[in-house]
Structure formats: C-alpha cells, structure tokens
Amino acid sequence: MKISEKRALVQKRKLEEEKKKIRLEKKIAREKSRKTAGKSTKSVKAKSSKGSKIVDVTPAETLQIFPDARIFSTNLTNKFRNRKVWQRPDTQEIKSIIPGVVSSFEVKEGDHVEAGAHLLTYEAMKMQNIVLAPFAGTVEKIYAKVGEKTPKGVVLLYLKSDDAIVHEIEDDSTSGDLGLIV
Amino acid sequence: MNLLKRKISELQERTAKALQGGGANAIAKQIAMGKLPARERINQLLDPGSFYEYDLFIEHEAREFGMEGKDLAGDGVVIGTGTIKGKPIAIYAQDFTVAGGSLGSMHARKITKIMDYALRMRIPLIGINDSGGARIQEGVNSLAGYGEIFFRNTLASGVIPQLSVILGPCAGGAVYSPALTDFVFVVDKISKMFITGPEVIKSVLGEEIDMESLGGARIHSEITGNAHFFAHSEQECFEQIKTLLEYIPSHNECKCTGKKVEQPDTKNFKIDKIVPVDPTKPYDVRDVIRAVTDSSEFFEVQELWAANIVIGFGRINGCTVGFVANQPLVLAGVLDCDSSDKAARFIRYCDSFNIPIVTLEDLPGYLPGVDQEHAGVIRHGAKLLYAYSEATVPKVTVILRKAYGGGYIAMNSRHLRADFVFAWPMAEIAVMGPEGAANIIFRKEIMEAEDPEAMRKQKVEEYKQKFANPYVAAAKGYIDSVIDPKDTRKFLIHAFEVSANKVVKRPSKKHGIPPF
Numbered sequence: 287m288k289i290s291e292k293r294a295l296v297q298k299r300k301l302e303e304e305k306k307k308i309r310l311e312k313k314i315a316r317e318k319s320r321k322t323a324g325k326s327t328k329s330v331k332a333k334s335s336k337g338s339k340i341v342d343v344t345p346a347e348t349l350q351i352f353p354d355a356r357i358f359s360t361n362l363t364n365k366f367r368n369r370k371v372w373q374r375p376d377t378q379e380i381k382s383i384i385p386g387v388v389s390s391f392e393v394k395e396g397d398h399v400e401a402g403a404h405l406l407t408y409e410a411m412k413m414q415n416i417v418l419a420p421f422a423g424t425v426e427k428i429y430a431k432v433g434e435k436t437p438k439g440v441v442l443l444y445l446k447s448d449d450a451i452v453h454e455i456e457d458d459s460t461s462g463d464l465g466l467i468v
Numbered sequence: 469m470n471l472l473k474r475k476i477s478e479l480q481e482r483t484a485k486a487l488q489g490g491g492a493n494a495i496a497k498q499i500a501m502g503k504l505p506a507r508e509r510i511n512q513l514l515d516p517g518s519f520y521e522y523d524l525f526i527e528h529e530a531r532e533f534g535m536e537g538k539d540l541a542g543d544g545v546v547i548g549t550g551t552i553k554g555k556p557i558a559i560y561a562q563d564f565t566v567a568g569g570s571l572g573s574m575h576a577r578k579i580t581k582i583m584d585y586a587l588r589m590r591i592p593l594i595g596i597n598d599s600g601g602a603r604i605q606e607g608v609n610s611l612a613g614y615g616e617i618f619f620r621n622t623l624a625s626g627v628i629p630q631l632s633v634i635l636g637p638c639a640g641g642a643v644y645s646p647a648l649t650d651f652v653f654v655v656d657k658i659s660k661m662f663i664t665g666p667e668v669i670k671s672v673l674g675e676e677i678d679m680e681s682l683g684g685a686r687i688h689s690e691i692t693g694n695a696h697f698f699a700h701s702e703q704e705c706f707e708q709i710k711t712l713l714e715y716i717p718s719h720n721e722c723k724c725t726g727k728k729v730e731q732p733d734t735k736n737f738k739i740d741k742i743v744p745v746d747p748t749k750p751y752d753v754r755d756v757i758r759a760v761t762d763s764s765e766f767f768e769v770q771e772l773w774a775a776n777i778v779i780g781f782g783r784i785n786g787c788t789v790g791f792v793a794n795q796p797l798v799l800a801g802v803l804d805c806d807s808s809d810k811a812a813r814f815i816r817y818c819d820s821f822n823i824p825i826v827t828l829e830d831l832p833g834y835l836p837g838v839d840q841e842h843a844g845v846i847r848h849g850a851k852l853l854y855a856y857s858e859a860t861v862p863k864v865t866v867i868l869r870k871a872y873g874g875g876y877i878a879m880n881s882r883h884l885r886a887d888f889v890f891a892w893p894m895a896e897i898a899v900m901g902p903e904g905a906a907n908i909i910f911r912k913e914i915m916e917a918e919d920p921e922a923m924r925k926q927k928v929e930e931y932k933q934k935f936a937n938p939y940v941a942a943a944k945g946y947i948d949s950v951i952d953p954k955d956t957r958k959f960l961i962h963a964f965e966v967s968a969n970k971v972v973k974r975p976s977k978k979h980g981i982p983p984f
Contacts, residue, residue, distance in 0.1 A: 384799055384802070384835060410800060411801075412800065412870070413748055413750055413801070
C-alpha cells in the first residue's frame with residue numbers, strides 16, 4: 287500500500303470518529319432534555335456491554351422482567367412506550383362496538399329495563415344493529431344523540447345494574463403457587 | 469403357588485400405592501378447589517371400564533435440591549388409551565396432586581410416549597392440562613420435555629385430532645402445547661392460561677390484575693380466541709368433547725361412515741322466513757344452518773369469540789360438514805382481523821380432515837377503521853383468502869343476501885375455486901353497497917342536479933335495480949344457480965353427492981407460506 291493511500295485512510299478514520307463523537311454528544315444532549323422533560327429524574331446505573339464504562343440510562347429504557355432479578359438496559363419500542371395501562375372495564379357503560387350512527391333510542395333516561403330489552407338501534411355497516419340490555423338495570427344517562435356519527439368505543443348510554451357488580455373474583459392462588467413442589 | 473400369590477399381591481400393593489397419586493390430603497385439596505382428581509376425570513370422560521393405564525410405575529429423575537428422596541407417583545401424569553362412545557382414543561391427564569402436576573423429564577416422556585402411540589395408531593389424542601409448569605428442580609431437562617411435546621404436537625397436527633382440555637393452571641411455556649393443538653376446552657373459574665402471571669405483570673408494568681381477568685376461561689373464549697369451547701363445569705366440558713368426537717374423523721384419511729339421516733326440523737326453522745328481505749335487518753344465521761342440517765343439529769366452535777362469523781359442524785345427508793357463515797346479528801357480519809383468523813383456521817382444519825365446507829354468505833365487507841388497519845387487517849384478512857384457495861375438499865357457497873367487495877371474493881367465491889356457488893333471489897352482489905357506489909359513479913350528476921338529495925335517491929335506486937341482484941353474476945357464470953331458499957338443503961345434498969370423489973391436482977411444493 288502506498289503511503290499516500292495509508293494517509294488518506296487514517297484521515298478518513300479520524301473524520302469518522304469525529305462524526306461519531308458529535309453524534310454521541312447530540313444523543314446525550316437529547317436524552318438529558320428528555321430526562322428533564324419527564325417527571326422522573328432518577329437514573330439507573332447499568333453496565334455497558336464492555337463492562338468498563340458506567341453509563342447513565344433513563345429509567346424508561348430499562349426493563350426488569352422478573353422481580354428481584356437482573357435489570358436489562360434495552361431499547362423500548364414505541365408500541366411498548368405508548369401502551370395503555372389495563373383498566374377493568376365498566377360493563378355498565380354501553381359502548382359503540384363499531385363506528386356508526388344511533389338511529390333510534392328505545393328507552394328514556396330513568397327507564398327500568400329487563401335483561402334482553404331493546405335499548406337502541408345502531409346503524410353501522412349497512413345494518414340496523416339492535417343493541418340489547420346485557421342485564422336488568424336503570425338507564426341512568428344517555429350520552430349519544432340520534433343521527434350523530436360516533437366512532438368506535440364511545441359510551442352511548444349508562445345502564446346502572448340492579449345487582450351490584452362484583453369485580454373481586456375469589457382467587458386465592460398466586461403465581462407462586464404454580465410450579466410448587468409439595 | 470404361594471410365590472405367584474405373593475408376586476400378585478405385591479403388584480396389587482404397588483398399584484394401589486401408585487393410584488393414590490399425591491395422597492388423600494392433596495386429593496382433598498384438589499376437590500376443595502372445585503376440581504376432580506386426574507383419574508376421576510378420565511373415568512368420567514371415557515366409556516365406563518374402557519380405560520387402560522400405562523407407565524404407572526414411572527419414577528422421576530430429579531437428583532438435586534433434595535428431590536432424590538421424594539417419591540412422585542407416576543411422576544404427576546396419567547397416560548393411557550380407551551374409548552369414547554366406542555371410538556378409540558389416547559389420553560394423558562396431568563395430576564395436580566403430585567408435585568403440582570409439574571413437568572419433569574419423565575413426566576414429559578410419558579406424555580410423548582402416548583402422543584407417539586396416538587400418531588402411530590391414528591387415533592385422537594386428548595390432553596388434560598392441570599399443571600404448575602416446569603419442574604424447576606429439573607432445570608433444562610423439563611424444558612427439553614416441553615420441546616419434545618411441542619414438536620410432536622406439530623407433527624401430529626393435521627394427521628390426528630388433538631384436543632387440549634385445560635382443567636387447572638397452564639402457565640408459562642406449557643400453554644404452547646394447547647395453542648398448537650386443534651381444539652382447546654376451558655371451564656369457567658377452573659382454567660387459567662397465561663405466559664406471565666399477575667405478579668410479574670404487576671412488578672414490571674404496575675398493572676394490577678387477578679388471574680381470572682388475566683387468563684381465565686372467559687377471557688380466552690371471548691377476547692383472545694385461544695379457547696374453542698367454554699363450559700361451566702367439568703362435566704359439561706366432557707359432554708362437549710364427546711359431541712365433538714362424534715363429528716370429527718379419527719385421522720386425516722378417514723372416510724365418512726355416514727350416520728342415519730334425519731330431516732331438519734322445518735317447523736321451528738322455516739328457511740324462507742328467517743332472512744328478512746330488507747338488507748338492513750339483522751337475523752341469526754345459525755337458524756339458517758339449523759334449517760339445512762340433519763335433525764337441525766349444529767355444533768358451534770368458538771361461539772363467544774369473533775361472533776361476527778359463525779363456524780361449526782353439522783351433518784348433511786349423514787356426513788359431517790363444516791359451516792362458515794357471516795353472522796349479521798353481530799357487527800353486521802363484517803370481516804375483521806379476528807373473524808378472518810377464526811374462519812381461516814377452521815377451514816384449514818376441515819381441509820386437513822377431509823370435511824367438506826359450506827359457506828353461507830351475507831356480509832357488507834371488511835370492517836373499515838384505523839384500529840383495524842393498524843391491527844393488520846390486510847395480513848389477517850389474507851388468511852381467509854389463503855385458506856379457501858388452498859382447501860381442496862368439496863366447497864359450496866350459498867349467498868344469502870349481501871356479498872360486497874373484497875368480502876365477496878374472500879367468502880369462497882367461484883374465483884377461489886368454490887365447486888358450487890348458489891345464490892338466493894334476494895342476493896346483492898356488487899363491488900360496494902348501492903349508496904356508496906351511486907355517490908361515486910354519479911357524483912357529477914348528483915352535484916349538478918337542482919335537488920341533489922332527490923337525484924342521489926334516484927341514482928341509488930337505479931344502481932340497486934342494475935347491480936344489487938344475483939343475475940349480473942349469474943350472467944357471467946360466477947353463480948351456478950339462483951335458487952329458492954326452500955331448495956337449499958336439496959342443492960347442498962346433491963352438490964356433496966356429486967363432489968364425493970373430487971380430485972384436485974396442485975403444483976408440487978413442500979408447503980405454502982400462509983400470511984400467519
């Protein structure tokens with residue numbers, strides 16, 4: 287290899303390294319701004335892959351799969367970051383299951399209905415869908431208007447159940463009980 | 469003579485000890501949880517006295533963590549063969565009373581043994597799952613056991629029916645065996661299936677949930693679609709298994725033996741009265757199915773999940789037929805991610821086991837919406853096209869009312885090689901509904917009219933007259949006959965009679981690549 291070629295190569299590498307440095311600095315700055323923007327400022331110390339350097343990792347980028355076990359620093363996907371926290375659905379909310387239009391209400395606020403009673407007709411996908419009462423109850427509030435376009439998952443009316451809805455399911459077993467050796 | 473007696477009494481002693489399972493206390497605990505012991509389950513499911521158990525004296529292999537001194541009867545699983553309504557079957561049942569039904573290497577070897585038997589003898593395999601998961605003390609050996617089971621599940625898939633009955637917890641890697649099998653049975657308040665339990669979810673994501681809401685029977689039958697049959701008690705579940713086995717063949721080369729033919733109950737199911745002529749009025753498509761099947765019997769699969777499509781078994785002229793039908797009662801009968809998934813898998817099941825398919829079509833199309841598109845309705849919807857195109861069993865379609873757009877093609881159209889396509893006189897076959905189509909085709913006329921609303925109505929009516937009928941498709945030969953609803957059963961019987969020896973030649977390949 288000619289000396290001039292070698293020199294060019296060295297310079298090229300130098301340039302690349304500088305670029306890398308700039309990129310890293312930018313990244314750190316970005317992370318810092320994100321950290322200050324976020325509520326939590328706590329940083330978790332995790333070892334980098336080389337093991338020699340200690341890097342600050344934002345808590346959002348750390349995932350602990352099992353309690354009291356190893357912590358992994360990892361990249362999280364947007365889907366994971368934006369996930370909705372599960373909440374117990376309220377079955378008393380009668381929701382639209384597809385986008386459509388309420389074509390008529392068969393009940394008024396304050397009406398008492400039995401299970402299986404015709405609550406409303408909901409036009410969607412070229413069909414007059416009949417929405418029935420899932421349980422006996424009183425129509426507490428009607429939210430939707432006749433003829434108004436509603437997206438999916440909107441509460442159309444609130445049907446207060448006659449019987450108290452019990453959410454607690456008697457469930458003594460825990461995952462600790464699984465895999466048990468007697 | 470004495471020696472023989474002694475030998476026999478020794479056998480009896482050993483057998484009695486092994487049959488006790490985890491002992492009286494553990495069995496009492498199992499019963500207190502509302503569950504039956506493993507052998508009792510088998511006895512209730514199988515024909516009385518038909519069960520023969522194998523590998524009763526197996527001993528576990530764990531030699532670490534103080535396990536070497538422990539005696540686990542049968543290593544926590546019961547295997548054997550027997551009959552259900554005279555049909556031979558192979559069965560394994562995990563015994564929760566022995567070490568929580570945890571899976572060690574010998575436990576897995578017993579299960580794989582009975583799986584090998586079932587595959588060799590070509591008889592259905594039933595697995596009763598009630599296990600805490602992998603036996604931690606055996607480490608990678610228990611994982612190897614799971615792997616061996618999964619591999620055999622895959623090999624046996626499409627050769628023998630595999631039924632998984634979840635009668636207890638089935639957590640972690642263990643749930644993948646049921647997921648690989650053909651039908652999963654769950655029982656309310658007893659079955660629990662999940663990959664990670666509530667505690668892990670709470671510690672990692674902070675979501676608080678109980679086991680029943682996370683992976684109970686109801687969740688898997690209504691939301692996830694992992695389970696195919698939902699029962700309120702173990703006895704009801706066993707009845708479902710017996711009924712299913714009556715419908716499905718024992719292996720993939722089984723010919724229909726034919727049952728006594730009984731006419732449908734035409735008093736309760738008047739086929740010409742069920743479907744309203746007005747296409748905006750919903751009805752229960754299961755009534756149409758019952759109006760054409762032998763003695764009006766229909767055994768529905770996955771009744772609670774994606775109810776906008778109905779799948780299940782019935783008999784036509786004595787032979788089992790798989791039904792796939794749009795359900796206008798639910799979500800207007802649209803195709804979406806879940807319903808496409810559900811139908812596609814069922815079609816592939818029927819195709820593997822030579823069960824002819826009847827498709828009853830009445831749908832407005834694929835469901836529009838951001839959530840559907842983002843959930844991958846393209847990929848899921850394609851499964852249905854793939855499954856129908858791939859199936860080589862006799863396929864008959866009856867268009868009851870609406871057949872629009874992509875839905876028309878997907879629901880076993882002539883173009884996907886349906887053998888027979890029939891349409892009822894009120895059928896509407898077009899690219900889209902009259903309202904939408906008129907707005908596009910006659911946009912100019914409508915916009916320029918003095919009274920756009922009146923013009924639109926007129927054009928919609930014009931479009932309806934022209935296209936919303938079966939005769940356009942019939943003129944092209946895409947439909948074989950436009951039939952009187954009353955003749956549907958007659959046409960179906962004849963269609964299956966003439967296609968009994970159907971042969972299809974396909975390009976040779978290892979296997980296709982379905983849009984999983």
